[in-house]
Amino acid sequence: FLPRDASGRRDHFGSTMRLTRFAPVIPAPEPGSFAALMELYERNYLQLRRLIPDLRHWQGSRCSRVAHCLPLRVDIVEQSRYTSTVRLYYLFDADSGRPRRAPDLLIRIYYDARSVEVLSGGVGLTRCLAARSGACLEKRWRINRFLFKWLGYCAHRGHCFEENNA
Numbered sequence: 001f002l003p004r005d006a007s008g009r010r011d012h013f014g015s016t017m018r019l020t021r022f023a024p025v026i027p028a029p030e031p032g033s034f035a036a037l038m039e040l041y042e043r044n045y046l047q048l049r050r051l052i053p054d055l056r057h058w059q060g061s062r063c064s065r066v067a068h069c070l071p072l073r074v075d076i077v078e079q080s081r082y083t084s085t086v087r088l089y090y091l092f093d094a095d096s097g098r099p100r101r102a103p104d105l106l107i108r109i110y111y112d113a114r115s116v117e118v119l120s121g122g123v124g125l126t127r128c129l130a131a132r133s134g135a136c137l138e139k140r141w142r143i144n145r146f147l148f149k150w151l152g153y154c155a156h157r158g159h160c161f162e163e164n165n166a
Helices: 034-051 125-132 134-157
Strands: 060-063 074-080 081-094 100-110 115-120
Touching: 034 115, 034 134, 100 134, 115 125, 115 134
Parallel strands: none
Antiparallel strands: 060 074, 074 081, 081 100, 100 115
């Protein structure tokens, strides 16, 4: 038995069929859970690729300048076939002789997994992330959530790193 369309013909293509009958609904992960953290890593990858489209082929440092905003800097720490490690920060007081980097996040990009993870950048975070213990899940969640919001803010303000921004 096939349903009929508006003209009375049999509907062989299922335009009246509901896909929810065939595709189970996958619930969103619990906020703060390991699954949600992995999803956040994927979202951060997408946002970072919008901000820095061709990062995979870079060496050295770049600066994004936008009117009425602090310059946003990225330093390439390490490049390999499947990963890149970068430092992302604003440079405060550059003219004072005592420049200060903040928020100063060390970030690893996994190209094959399409994910981004913060390696260091918070009080007590470096030691926690190096240990990779389950007790540090909340700290990892918080710093990667901060990266998510910061990348969104930077994109909203108009920051973008392109090949000619040396």
